[in-house]
Amino acid sequence: MKLIECPRDAMQGWPDFIPTATKTAYLNQLLRVGFDTLDFGSFVSPKAIPQLRDTAEVLAGLNLSQTKTKLLAIVANLRGAETAAGYPEIQYLGFPLSVSETFQQRNTNKSIAEALAEVAQMQNLCEQRGKELVVYLSMGFGNPYGDPWNPEVLGQFTQKLDALGIRIVALSDTIGASTPETIIPPFRELTAAFPHIEFGAHLHTTPQSWREKVEAAYSAGCRRFDGALGGIGGCPMAADELTGNMATENLVQYLQEQGVPTGLDLAALREAQRMSAAVFAGH
Incomplete structure (x- = not known):
């Protein structure tokens, strides 16, 4: 079981700039908890995501000497990937590849074909630099734009990623559209068809729907879950409710409840929850 904490996703759309020192202190607390991976920042245009323009400064302040947690940075293009790959502390580069043509254009100003070509270049870069590329299949459980979606579409995308040597694919519920009916078939089919690929779930939920979504993904074989303390965040590029x-x-x-060991330091987690409430206070 792998738990991926995503403060980057919580922070990226936050309306008030969170000071660098505050971000750094919060991330250092999260590093004490024992998550598998910390999705800590992004190397994208400051115009697109101004909140994370200080990712390099934050990284410089992280205490990585006494943590087993690995760092993941989100990138939106090859240029960002080259920047992120230059930091020895970062193990994973994450790239959002949409199965919705409309959203791919909206999110990265590229077509799916162009994005896939860039994924191939990023994968080569990662192989050269000893990094691992994590590809998020955004709009992974349906989309509001009328673009085709079904488990077969996800399978076709995964086949292309598999051919490039990508070994971690996270299905991403960019707008909270997922239901157990759209979660179970993809995970069941993909984990059976591609046993050598690690499939993750990046789910967006309401307080009422979280349990059925986790249960659906877990029962269908998913063992990698993204989360953010307090359930804060979403995708500012989706521009939807x-x-x-x-x-x-x-x-x-x-x-x-399932008796699954998490390996987390629960006292450190409680302190991180307290800090999270302070970091994201006022909205």
Whole structure:
């Protein structure tokens, strides 16, 4: 079981700039919890995501000497990937590849074909630099634009990523459209068809729907989950009425109920929750 904490996703759309020192202190607390991976920042245009323009400064302040947690940075193009790959502390580069043509244009100003060509270049870069590319299939559970969606579409995308040597693929519920009916078939089919690929779930939920979504993904074979403390965040590029991220504390609760060991320091997690409430106060 891998839990990926995503403060980057919580922060990126936050209306008030969170000071660099505040971000750094919060991330250092999250590093004490024992998550598998911390999705900590992004190397994208400051015009697109002004909140994360200080990712390099934040990285310089992280205490990585006593943590097993690995760092993941989101990139939107090859240029960002080259920047991120230059930092030895970063192990994973994450790239959002949409199965919706409309959203791919909206999110990265590229067609799916252009984005796939760039994914191939990023994968080569990662192989050269000893990094691992994580591809998020955004709009992974349906989209509001009328673009085709079904498990077969996800399978076709995964086949292309598999051919490039990509080994971590996260299905992403960019707008909170997922239901158990759209979660179970893709995970069931993909984990069977591509046993050598690690499939993750990046789910957006409401307080009422989180449990059924986690249960659906877990029962269908998913063992990698993204979350954000407090359920804060979403995708600012979707420009729709958004549900929040999957709340990490809910994920932990579900796994504890199932008797699944999380390996987390629960005292450090509680302190991180307290800090999160302070970081994201006032809205």
